[in-house]
Amino acid sequence: MTPADLSLTVLHAVRRAVDEGALRVDVPARVKVERARPGGTGEYASSVALGLARPAGLDARDVAAILRERLQGSPGVRAVDITGPGFLNFTLDGDSGRELVREILRQGEAYGRRGPTGDVAQPVHRADVRAAVTADAVRRILASQGTLVRVACEDAADPDWALLGARPEAEHARGRLTTDIVPLPVPFGAAELHRRFGRDAARWGLLSAAGHDHAPLGDELLRQHEDNPLFRVRYAHSRARALVRNAERLGFRPEPDEPAAPAGSVDPSASELLALLRDHPDVLASAARHRAPDRVARHLEAVADALLTYQHGVLPLGDEKPSAAHRARLALAEAAGTVLAGGLSLLGISAPDQI
Template identity: 25%
Template sequence: MTPAQLAALLRTVLLDAVDAGDVALSREDVPDTVKVERPRQREHGDWATNVAMQLAKKAGTNPRGLAELLAARLQQADGVAAVEVAGPGFLNVRVDTGAAGELARAVVEAGAEYGRTEAKAGTRINLEFVSANPTGPIHIGGVRWAAVGDSLARVLQATGAEVTREYYFNDHGAQIDRFARSLLARACGEEPPEDGYGGQYIQDIADAVLQDVAAAGETDPRTLPRPMAQEVFRARGVERMFGEIRASLHEFGVDFDVYFHEDSLHESGAVERAVQRLREAGHVYEADGATWLRTTAFGDDKDRVIIKSDGNAAYIAGDIAYYLDKRERGFDEVIIMLGADHHGYIGRMMAVCAAFGDTPDVNLQILIGQMVNLLKDGAPLRMSKRAGTVVTMEDLVDAVGVDAARYSLARSSADTTLDIDLDLLVQRSNDNPVYYVQYAHARIRNVARNAAEHGVLREDAFDAGTLDQPADGVLLAALAQFPEVVTRAAELREPHRVARYLESLAGAYHKWYDQCRVTPRGEDPVDDTHRTRLWLNDATGQVIANGLGLLGVSAPERM
């Protein structure tokens, strides 16, 4: 019996009690979904619910009394072995062996769909992440967002949401000017300006721009007046750099649906339209020759200049226009993932959200990620051979591979500082978390191949009642948790929950492997227990593959 099946059964029991007049509730008082979860101590039962405690006040009774009424009705249902009332009104439910074992077949038959729900069906989400400036390779902080952001997109899609992955292409502003000046300086054999960009990649891109210009039969930009030459390096250099960024992300398994150019907001008049809309709503005023947004009316610590006294748009004006653009494109939720140095951005943007009449933390959600430290030989790794100043995506992938890089970055809460031991991630040992999970999948597939060689075939039989050993129950219980893990990971925007679950599931499988056999010993005949355990073996492999897929990590057949 899956958690969803038990939840549906509990709801039916509640509705039947209401219809019979045993409970002073209306059918509308009964929740659409009754929450069930694993008890903290397995000896208390397979599942627990506090629904009696939630509804007792409305029903005009005490929680324990309502729980006892529900327990008596639930005890009579097929698949329920025992129901106990605990504490102030918890219901602890034990399902019979056959009902629990049916999950193995249900998982295999569901295949890649197991764990997926329609909880967010009909919700359009715009998820913006990475958005590194096209002035250099993606540094390790951006790589963390690539892994976490893409995993979050997959998790949200698994709950039925329509997700658009978006990259905000910062091609407007002072950093692009510095980038262009740095390229021009390198092309002319000069050192970059003090506020410019260093690293071998600047020389590489400058050389590539010169080659592109020559191939196109255009004038060597070094012979042009400095401002004209800088524009050549700006246009071609940004295009080259961003092409490298997109290629690196693709190799990392991350592709975006939309690449939104910051410049387009200024060129299209979107900034002016957004300011005018806020002005019409009464949230804009003039002071000291500048135009201000009254963000303090919505919880910000100070009002914000949106048009400076020189007539140019302040940086936040582009952010305001960009948020409005996303909402006008029909997105219900706008999620923005930012680095650790952007905490100050939250208050002002939530105020902007409210000023447009939207709901902060619902229509606009901002996630802040913390720093990543890479360790090699026990010491911090601080410098890239190519970038010169930071560790890049290529450095990490070259050191440990895409799977280990993605998994290690996605397995911890993004709002905590992360230390990654590169030496550990290349070890083929249980201390390496990605190896531990992937090895479990490879072992599962090897068991299936071995079973076929011994004539153990799933199609020949399935008898859920044979899954009666404690290790069978523990593994089935772990499999049953997967849909709830995915749902919670989506609700809390925490894909690391999937990784931690997979590690727990892999541990349960390895113990089961040591205690339960899929193939007979020696000359013993194949029986239904072997065949049914093959279903359980394959169900576990399916869940691990599904979970790794949500993290963008492969599930190897052999290791």
């Protein structure tokens, strides 16, 4: 892992801490890492916690502890220590993410999901289409984290909600339970949304924004263009599947046990993609805890963008012969596609193999 790779990893940890509400600061444009100085530990160090402490209103060592929690287990990082007033010190290893990729490919779309926990939840949603679709996605996400879920509506359900895959399992008299899923409503009914956008695009439009924000329900949802996040996510998944098909024609398959790069080096685009894949279980847990499907949507956008950047070096070029590195890169791309498919399924959105 190079200093640039490590800088991206630390910056990603800061973003996670901000997204999860653990830090209330502006995310810096970059994070500086440098060789550890005498008195430190490991190979590299960063003073990022000291710079964030004042705007966060916290002690620098507390900020460092928040970041260390999100850095432990990152690809290529063996240990994270806090020294002095709040320096983060990193001990690196030769981990290329092989264990992570192997685990994702072994679990498939179940990666990031948990077995039964014994927890029970009954989300109650307002009687409108956005709340109904949000409640359906919350049900899927909670269930993925081992919670037994029964959805209820505060009033009579609209049969048209079924067009978008949302239907309460039970209704109850007004006032008996607290209505806790109340996103801003939209000026369309389920039938109109289905007619205009179809199920997948309508669900993305309803779920991709936080509940307190207005849902993006314009014609951009149907554009086959990179400025459409839904298109990017589904296209990235289809590219992962296409890479596997094309590799088979070239006579090789994904192999996560092979080294993707020479010892001691990591492609920055691979490092970013690995970090996002490693975050996936935490993102699902956070989305379940906050009942926020938009967190899954934002994470899928980040994975898709990282995969689309990474994909260009996966297959051999020209007369180049397939190598162990190509097999490992293909395995990482396939793992990313698997995470995208699993995340889309939790939002109730299909992941086509070809677009």
